[in-house]
Amino acid sequence: MLDAYTANVARRPVLKIGHADPVNDGAPSFGWIENLALTEGGACLVGDLAGVPQWLADAMPTAYPSRSIEAVRGYIDADGTRWPWVLDGLALLGATTPAMGNLDEIRELVTASRTQTTARRVAAARARRRRRAHHQ
Numbered sequence: 001m002l003d004a005y006t007a008n009v010a011r012r013p014v015l016k017i018g019h020a021d022p023v024n025d026g027a028p029s030f031g032w033i034e035n036l037a038l039t040e041g042g043a044c045l046v047g048d049l050a051g052v053p054q055w056l057a058d059a060m061p062t063a064y065p066s067r068s069i070e071a072v073r074g075y076i077d078a079d080g081t082r083w084p085w086v087l088d089g090l091a092l093l094g095a096t097t098p099a100m101g102n103l104d105e106i107r108e109l110v111t112a113s114r115t116q117t118t119a120r121r122v123a124a125a126r127a128r129r130r131r132r133a134h135h136q
Contacts, residue, residue, distance in 0.1 A: 001036075001045060001071060001085045001086065001087045002036055002037070002038055002045070003083070004075065004083040004085065004086040004087070005036045005086075005087055006036075009075065009077040009081070009083055009086060010072070010075065010077070010086045010088065011088075012032045012033065012034075013032060013033040013036075013047075013070075013087045013088055013089050013090060014029035014030075014031070014032050014033075014088075014089045014090070015029060015030045015031040015032060015033065015049055015051075015052060015089070015090050015092065016028075016029060016030060016089055016090070016091055016092070017030065017056075017064065017091070017092050018091055018092065018093065018094075018096070019068065019070065019091045019093075029089075030051075030052055030053060030056050030092075031049050031050055031051035031052035031053075031056075032049075032050055032051055033047040033048070033049060033050070033087070033090055034047060034048045034049075034050045035047055035048045036087070045069065045087070047090075049090075056092075060092060063094055064092035064093060064094050065093075065094070066092075066093040066094075066096070067090055067091070067092065067093065068090070068091045068093050068096075069087060069089070069090055069091075070087075070088045070089040070090070070091060071085045071086060071087050071088055072085070072086045072088050073085055
């Protein structure tokens with residue numbers, strides 16, 4: 001994801017409230033992500049939020065404490081280069097827990113056995129996150 005971001009292969013990732021229905025194409029963007037970088041040995045993607053309205057910036061710590069990426073898998077750019085993952089956006093989540101906790105969990109999802117359904121893999125990832133949060 002970082003390589004695709006650095007190469008500017010797609011629009012800059014936008015900030016939005018929640019994960020919207022794909023047909024809801026009129027939803028506004030509330031800013032964008034800049035200065036994307038990897039931390040925690042490549043397991044965590046971080047960036048700066050820019051262009052965020054002040055009212056939303058003030059509300060984010062309590063109303064939207066969690067974040068969840070939106071990415072395109074197998075993106076093909078204008079030159080025909082295939083990118084494994086391209087970051088498309090960042091959703092602010094309130095009551096909903098993100099399905100994935102870090103990039104390692106996304107890698108596990110992709111490399112998991114094809115006999116598992118996506119729903120089972122996402123449920124397993126959520127369960128792992130809850131167990132970790134409970135034991136901390």
